[in-house]
Amino acid sequence: MPEEGMENSKGGEERPKWNNKAEYLLTCIGFAVGLGNVWRFPYLCQIYGGGAFLIPYLIALVFQGLPLLYLELAIGQRLRMGSIGVWNSISPYLGGVGVASMVVSLCVSLFYNTIVAWVLWYLFNSFQEPLPWSQCPLNHNNTGYVEECVESTPVNYFWYRKTLNITPNMETSGSLQWWMVVSLATAWSIVYICFIRGSRPSAVYVTATFPYLVLTIFLVRALTLPGSSEGLIYLFTPDVRPLSNPQVWLDAATQIFFSLSVAFGGLISFSSYNSQKNNCERDAVLVGVINSATSIYASIPIFAILGFKAHTNYVTCLNGNILALTNEFDISDMNITVENYEQWFDSLNGTHPSRVSDLNLKTCDLQTFLDQSASGTGLAFIVFTEAVISMPGSQVWAVLFFIMLFSLGLSSMFGNLEGVLTPLHDLKLVPKWMPNELFTALICLVLFLVSLIFTLGSGNYWLEIFNSYVGSVPLLIIAFFEIIAVAYIYGIGRFSDDLEFMTGHRPNIFWKVCWLVISPLMLFVVLVAYVAVQAQTHPTYPAWNPDYVNFPDTEVLPYPDWVFAICVLLSSVPVIFIPLVAIYRLICCMSGRHSEDPTSSVLSVVMAL
Amino acid sequence: MLVRILVLLYLVGAPALAQTLCQPNASNGYRVRISIKTALGNQAYEWNENEMFLFQATMAFAMRRYYKTETYNVDNIIVCNQTRRVSFWFVVISPENPTMLIPKADVEKAVSALTTRLPCRPMSNSMSRHRINNAFLLTDRTLEFLGIHPTLAEPVNPDTPPWLIVFGVVIGAVFAGIIALLVSSLLQKRRKEKGMMEDGQDEEDRQMKGVENGINLDGIYNRGFTDDDRFTKL
Numbered sequence: 001m002p003e004e005g006m007e008n009s010k011g012g013e014e015r016p017k018w019n020n021k022a023e024y025l026l027t028c029i030g031f032a033v034g035l036g037n038v039w040r041f042p043y044l045c046q047i048y049g050g051g052a053f054l055i056p057y058l059i060a061l062v063f064q065g066l067p068l069l070y071l072e073l074a075i076g077q078r079l080r081m082g083s084i085g086v087w088n089s090i091s092p093y094l095g096g097v098g099v100a101s102m103v104v105s106l107c108v109s110l111f112y113n114t115i116v117a118w119v120l121w122y123l124f125n126s127f128q129e130p131l132p133w134s135q136c137p138l139n140h141n142n143t144g145y146v147e148e149c150v151e152s153t154p155v156n157y158f159w160y161r162k163t164l165n166i167t168p169n170m171e172t173s174g175s176l177q178w179w180m181v182v183s184l185a186t187a188w189s190i191v192y193i194c195f196i197r198g199s200r201p202s203a204v205y206v207t208a209t210f211p212y213l214v215l216t217i218f219l220v221r222a223l224t225l226p227g228s229s230e231g232l233i234y235l236f237t238p239d240v241r242p243l244s245n246p247q248v249w250l251d252a253a254t255q256i257f258f259s260l261s262v263a264f265g266g267l268i269s270f271s272s273y274n275s276q277k278n279n280c281e282r283d284a285v286l287v288g289v290i291n292s293a294t295s296i297y298a299s300i301p302i303f304a305i306l307g308f309k310a311h312t313n314y315v316t317c318l319n320g321n322i323l324a325l326t327n328e329f330d331i332s333d334m335n336i337t338v339e340n341y342e343q344w345f346d347s348l349n350g351t352h353p354s355r356v357s358d359l360n361l362k363t364c365d366l367q368t369f370l371d372q373s374a375s376g377t378g379l380a381f382i383v384f385t386e387a388v389i390s391m392p393g394s395q396v397w398a399v400l401f402f403i404m405l406f407s408l409g410l411s412s413m414f415g416n417l418e419g420v421l422t423p424l425h426d427l428k429l430v431p432k433w434m435p436n437e438l439f440t441a442l443i444c445l446v447l448f449l450v451s452l453i454f455t456l457g458s459g460n461y462w463l464e465i466f467n468s469y470v471g472s473v474p475l476l477i478i479a480f481f482e483i484i485a486v487a488y489i490y491g492i493g494r495f496s497d498d499l500e501f502m503t504g505h506r507p508n509i510f511w512k513v514c515w516l517v518i519s520p521l522m523l524f525v526v527l528v529a530y531v532a533v534q535a536q537t538h539p540t541y542p543a544w545n546p547d548y549v550n551f552p553d554t555e556v557l558p559y560p561d562w563v564f565a566i567c568v569l570l571s572s573v574p575v576i577f578i579p580l581v582a583i584y585r586l587i588c589c590m591s592g593r594h595s596e597d598p599t600s601s602v603l604s605v606v607m608a609l
Numbered sequence: 610m611l612v613r614i615l616v617l618l619y620l621v622g623a624p625a626l627a628q629t630l631c632q633p634n635a636s637n638g639y640r641v642r643i644s645i646k647t648a649l650g651n652q653a654y655e656w657n658e659n660e661m662f663l664f665q666a667t668m669a670f671a672m673r674r675y676y677k678t679e680t681y682n683v684d685n686i687i688v689c690n691q692t693r694r695v696s697f698w699f700v701v702i703s704p705e706n707p708t709m710l711i712p713k714a715d716v717e718k719a720v721s722a723l724t725t726r727l728p729c730r731p732m733s734n735s736m737s738r739h740r741i742n743n744a745f746l747l748t749d750r751t752l753e754f755l756g757i758h759p760t761l762a763e764p765v766n767p768d769t770p771p772w773l774i775v776f777g778v779v780i781g782a783v784f785a786g787i788i789a790l791l792v793s794s795l796l797q798k799r800r801k802e803k804g805m806m807e808d809g810q811d812e813e814d815r816q817m818k819g820v821e822n823g824i825n826l827d828g829i830y831n832r833g834f835t836d837d838d839r840f841t842k843l
Contacts, residue, residue, distance in 0.1 A: 120779075121772070123775075124772035124773075124776050124779075125772045126770075126773045126774040127771055127772070127774075127775050128772070143758065144758075179772075182776060184775075185780075186776065186779060186780050186783065189780065189783045189784070190779075190783055191789065192787065193787050194788065194789060197786075197790055327692065327694070329640065329693040330693060330694040330696060331693065331694065332693040332694060332695075333644045333645060333646045333647060333694060333695065334644075334646035334647060435794075435798075437790075437791060437794060466798055553722050557760075
């Protein structure tokens, strides 16, 4: 599915050809792996306590992700139209599904490119010696280091202060951070130029394999760090307690959809470029499995490094206590060590309890450090930059890593932009006189201006909102309607015939059962449970507040009401198009404007596309 | 005889006097804390009288460098209250007047390193702390003078942040690329339009390539030829 720019026809005259099997496979892999694997999956894993998230994730992959992926690839390949055309041809009342996909792609592009902008910012800053996140800056009168940096870590400080300049809560918007605006402008410019230029199929040899190479290097390095094993145990230990929370299942399903780019509309467009006889079943299984394997593979170094960070924090905490005890009781240097700390503490506490309590020693617990090391959208940035400063030749590793992230994000942005621009063309919203380049530039400019909200002081909080509310519930609702449309309205029998025509055999019982029963049921149950739970609890967010009592822990604040209203809007606006278009078509049909016969109105709509 | 007794008394009394001058929490004294094992690990040396002598010598050295006029000696640095930690108190007495203690502020000035942006100049007053640390293979953290905060070396701050330079290069390349692409696509369109306007010759050439037995062998639908009339004229 090589990118050939906007001129590709939907009718199917120009068909790109693969030079060989390897190229096709690598393109599939490159398509499957994106920022979602390296940035989003570990972040979700960490929120849900590591190993607990893997169970719903794998279940969601098998029963929701793969069936839906196969479905989208198949209908795109068979009907050979973009997402708008496909749903219109299945049933004009379901044309809204395509529009909903477009709106979701639009909203996701907004915050996705902001992450690419963050990557660019870090990339620009990697060309310095020493790396700016490796040490704390001095305060005003050079008497010590900046307090916020000392209390957390230089890496955290660089992320929260120097990159985001984050405000303590959402009500405080702060101002536009000019360096972020500049990075965002660069990101959109690069996306634009790469999009209108297209890419060569042979570039896929580098772009698909490079991320694996870099991840492997980091994996090897991470495993040699002390404390990494604790992180890995944390990742792979299943803990069934969070599984009762429907949010976990929702996030697992949305992560699968987000990562596979299902329900975005881009997949249908891409597969419409395939030849009709392509084995899309094999493609779907391959892409799905490789995608999830890559996600897990990417989280291994992340969690190893989290273990290392937690271990370092634990040792630092203990050493602080040891120093305090040694100085207070004038014990010989290094007599108290990390190993015998407990015995010394007990004996000293027994003999001089008042003096010991006056010292205000901190409680050092490794598990606590593991739980709270870094979370949220900054996880990948904080963790990998931490790893990089402990490697020799840090600048090289930092540049390598951020170039990898950038290329991952860029290739995904192509899919997102395709999901926005192709429907706009299909809906005839483009003026005839406007050349493609100009229209694309206009769209990029508008998206850039809207995404400036993410460059405000409170921008990160808004990004998390977009991430949680746009990249989640709407995807599930769209996926639900897609399955219903194909399995029940198009008809499973007709669909099986198409699949037989394309792949040479009818779909086996697993696929049929999934499409007919399991996937829609699971989606429905998860959605209902999620809405029920959300209606009861007030959602909260972690805020970075240096004045907080327990700083460097993040302060958990509830969303203000107006923000919550925006969250609901974000979830509902994309999907509102589904009933809207259905009602519109109904009205049109009933008023008899097109014709009395609904089938000919379908034909006329299809012809118009 | 009397002189001898006086000298004897002086020799005995002075150290005793000196000892009373040096006390824990003395107003003009500093406490020093040394952590050799933390700094050196396996290569830690033993703290004994010889090391203490070195400490007194380096302190005298620091005082000499600061004051320049007075010659301090090892016995002007009086040490007391040594613990296992290793920590001890010390005071500095004036070489001329053994009963007079050098005030705390002056001792601090002599010891602490001043921050400068310039590289380390061995002959300046600053960097005494640096020399003291080096004499013991220790750092500011492991050789602590309680009450004297080490001032930190200011990092180098270039005028233009390096990231701005990289950004400038990247954005320049991107804009150049965009302009080049737009211009080239514009030129291509102009060329296509010119090709359509020209009558006959170009079309005939193109047609000749794909024509065999009167059948057009163009496989790809060429959008440039949308005017069917011209086609059939041939």
